[in-house]
Amino acid sequence: MLTRLGTFVVRFRLYIILFWILLLIPAFYASTHLHNVLQGEVTSAKGGEMYRQEALLNKEFPEQYLYNILIVLKSTQNKVEDPVYSQLIERYIKVAQSVKGAAPPVSFQQDPSMLSQDHRNTFVYIGLEARNYKDADVLALHLTEALRKVELPKGFEMRLTGGPLFGREITTVSAKDGFNTEKRILPIVGVVLIFAFGGLVAAGLPLLMGMMSTLLTLGILFILAHFLEITSLSQNIVSMLGLGVGIDYSLLMVNRFREELFDKGYGKEEAAIRTVESAGRTILYSGTVVSIGLIALLIPNVVFMHSLGLSGLLVVFVTILLGLTLLPAVLSLLGDRINTPRRLVRMAKEAWGQKRFWYQWARYIMSRPLFFGIVSIGMLVCLSLFTLEMKLWNTTIRIMPDSMETKQGFERLLDIDGKYKFAPIIVTFSTKDKSPIWLEKNLRDAYSFMQAVQNQEPIISMVGLVNTSQPLDAHLPLYNTIAGYGGIANMRFFQPAVSLPYISQDESQGALVMYHAFDGYGITESSADMNTIRDIREFRDQVATHFPNLEIMVGGMSAIPVEMQDAIYDNFPFIVIMTVIVTYLLTMFSFGSILLPLKAVFLNLLSVTATYGCMVLVFQKGFAAHILGIDVLPEALMVVSPLILFCIIFGLSMDYEIFLLNRIREEYDAGADTEEAIAIGMEKTGGIITSAGLIMILVFLGFAFARLIVIKEFGLGLAIAIFIDATIIRLMVVPALMKLFGRANWFLPKFLDIPILRKALKD
Structure with a gap:
């Protein structure tokens, strides 16, 4: 199948390249307007008691306002009894009354508790007659535009806050964080790619593919957001996975193409087809494994999880599609020009051409497999022990960036009124x-x-x-x-x-x-x-x-974290078991072994728990938290983080395992014994996996410096997981354990060896 696909792509390469270029035009427009249709933090658990109650209130209680805007006023000079202050409040009330869909405003005149003790701070409550979040968002935007036109006298400050405004500001902050992270990280990634390949063209292609997969997926989300509830944090997940996985897969494809072209002497068209056959199969299988974890995010009946899971699936699908069509089409046109400028490539080969390093490293590890196996696994177990101290919490506005107007307004509300009224x-x-x-x-x-x-x-x-x-x-x-x-x-x-x-x-x-x-x-x-x-x-x-x-x-409002936590963690055991079993079976039939998939699944789980332990150290105990710009230590992990990180990490952790095992299996099938196959496999993949791992770590670590704490957790967690996987596991544990297993690595009982299935997975 992949051979036919590669042949088709090479034959119609110009049409395929034109097709993807034309898609970029609407995708660019859609991605730049995506923030207008996203829905902030959609955290409700569908089917839960609060969800049913909210539907009841919306339908049967028209005078109950589930959405609102609050005008928070502060004066350094005047009290509310002063004419200038009372006239200002009256102007705001008149503006609100003139906006269709805004309920009659309520001020301290109706509720004295809306006034501070010194009578200098107060707020005005405006209910929104909208019956759903989308309508409330539109109405809130229209109302705030009108309210901001009111001129503030000297000595007054005004802040707007409320649910819809908070959601919109979260969308804006997450979009800016994503853009700023990409702006910081992409130049560094470009430098790493140049060092990895030595050529500007070879380095530019993975970068281009990563950016394209991100842009195209954001364009698709723009369309879906008109019909589905898509959270604002989806754009950050798309950026993280689009750049990380997109560059990762493209790196593998470009590296294999150069090997087929220069080392094996094939022509550019045949080299592109063989690249699709070999590296294409690897990224297709890897993407499938990553997708298994992302599909698991769709199981809890929580809109937030569905949104992130769907976004992740889309970006992985688009990345695979680009890697199997656009990239080989471009490679078949470039041919040996992939090494432009050639002088830079020669310099890189002279500097980094010591390929035997990875071969010798593998031999060194396999010379003392028990020692390195125990030490490396022991390190991961020690980190995993901190997971036992994990605490969970639901995000609150008070942990949000201080620059957010809605947070500033909310904290002033708490100074004015008793804290009990807002939950x-x-x-x-x-x-x-x-x-x-x-x-x-x-x-x-x-x-x-x-x-x-x-x-x-x-x-x-x-x-x-x-x-x-x-x-x-x-x-x-x-x-x-x-x-x-x-x-x-x-x-x-x-x-x-x-x-x-x-x-x-x-x-x-x-x-x-x-x-x-x-x-x-x-x-x-x-x-x-x-x-x-x-x-x-x-x-x-x-x-x-x-x-x-x-x-x-x-x-x-107080029921949101209850129902989210119940919906997520009631399904957590099933998600873990399902993900492990499906991944195990897929890997077993692909590699023709019952032991290698068992090792891979065990190490994946250990990688996840070790990552959790590191997260506890940072976000609960404060280790190096100041480096990430965490001013207020949460002292717990977000309630959604463990499951989301498990689903993404479990799939991503298989990436390098798959890259390495594919090459080891190729050498073993070609006649090498197990030790030689391991050493040659590491020699051929060591450099590229190290480069890919470094790039992924850089991309994910960039998001660890975002302003939103939930994005910090995702970014840091993924960066730690990739670091563990690309160093401790891939460099030490895998060769050590495979050496200890010996010929048992390739054992598969005859009743499990299904030729049709094996051929289908191989093709």
């Missing part, structure tokens, strides 16, 4: 018989439940359908009046101004918001919030029989 728990009640929630028997059940909850949990206050700080009898006059009118609809006919935002349109459901003693913006508070949510839900399930007519849901 409330929402409780909804639905009557199973569809009777009005305001009937006394339903109210008594709701009140009794909340009273029991308050006796067990650190609840500060509540507002809504019921309020346990007041006796039940204090609630009954209003609800008896509703009953006297025959329902809210009839009551509004006589009293149009009546507002009951905590009762649904069909009157069979009610809601309340309760504020608890933890704010959820630090590690301790976040864990306490999660425990509170879980405790209330567990208590509700235990006493459900006491409230037979009520369906009670517990959600709100």
Whole structure:
């Protein structure tokens, strides 16, 4: 199959090159406009209780605003009672009232808690009538443009914050971080490639392929983002994998082409076809293994994970497609011009031409395999032990970059008001018989439940359908009046101004918001919030029989980390087992061995746990954290990081294993004994794998200096994993263990040797 593909590509190379060039034009436009259609941090777990509750509030409670904008004002000279201050607030309110879709603003005049003690700081709350994130994002953008036109008097500061604005700013920051990282890293990568190949053309091709795979994938995401929820961090994943894997695979293809052209003496067209046959098979298999891990990210029913998994799959697919079509087409045209300028190539060969180094290194390791095997594996085990101390947390706005306006505004909010108001728990009640929630028997059940909850949990206050700080009898006059009118609809006919935002349109459901003693913006508070949510839900399930007519849901912002963590880690064991089994079977049939895949899977898992241990050292214990620009130490890892890193690392860690084992197997099949095959395989791949590993490390490490902590974790984690894989594992563990295994390396029971499958994988 690959032979036919290579022949087809060489035959129609000009058309193929033209096709990809034409695709770059719309891709460039789409990639530059991608940030306008991304959706910030889409962290909801679909199907979870909070997700269902949010859908209920959106549908049945039109006066409940799930999205909002807050205008945070600060004055160094004036108090809110001063005319200049009160007139400024009034101007903002009038602007908000003039924007369609903005709810009536609420200020300190309606809620005195929105005013600081010195009366110099305050904020205005504006609910958004949008029923979904996309509409809220558009409305928030329109509203903020209008609000920014209000002129600030001297001595005043204004900050805008709120969910949609935070999501949009995250998108902007992640896009800028990606662009700045590429700007810093690409020149360094170019220098490494020149040292690796010695030629400007040979060095430029992998760089070009990496940039093209990134650009084309971002263009595809632009289209998909109009139909799917794509998180802003997807563009960083695409940049990381696009540059890292794109350059990695192209490096292998170019190196093999030069070998076929100059060492074996084939013509440029035949060399390109043979490159597709050999190196093409390697990158196809490697990309498949990487994709297995990325597919696993689609298993948890979390939008954020789906978005990153899909983005990763797309960039790997595009990279493979470019490597099997565009790159060999270009190579078949270049021929020996791949070594332009030739003088530079000769200089590089004279400086780096000691190929026997890797052969001698392999022989040295194999001379003391037990020692090097124990030492290298022992190092990884020691690092892995720190994984036992791992803590998890969900990101909060307070760990975001100080330069973000939404963070600045939010921190001023906390100075103005009690911290409890910004991570409330929402409780909804639905009557199973569809009777009005305001009937006394339903109210008594709701009140009794909340009273029991308050006796067990650190609840500060509540507002809504019921309020346990007041006796039940204090609630009954209003609800008896509703009953006297025959329902809210009839009551509004006589009293149009009546507002009951905590009762649904069909009157069979009610809601309340309760504020608890933890704010959820630090590690301790976040864990306490999660425990509170879980405790209330567990208590509700235990006493459900006491409230037979009520369906009670517990959600709100505090439930996000709970449901994300449950959705992710309930599936984690299955994901690990599935990834390991599928990778093992694919590797076993490809290499015709039961022992080599077992070694590869074991070392991959060890590489992942050692990476986790290093992450704990940096992000929990603060080792070298200042070098990465971490001012506020999280003291834990992001709740999404371990699974995402596992899925990506497990696939990437197979890359160099595959490159090396392919060449070792080729030599073994050509008649070399196991030791000689290992030594020659390392000799032929040592330089290229070292260069590829260094490039990947540089690319990923560049993202470790991003401003967003989650990108720092991804970048550093991937860089550490590639370093471990390309040095400790590939240089010491693999040759040592293969020497110890001897002929057992190639053992495959006859009942597992399926000729058709083996031929299909080889072709």
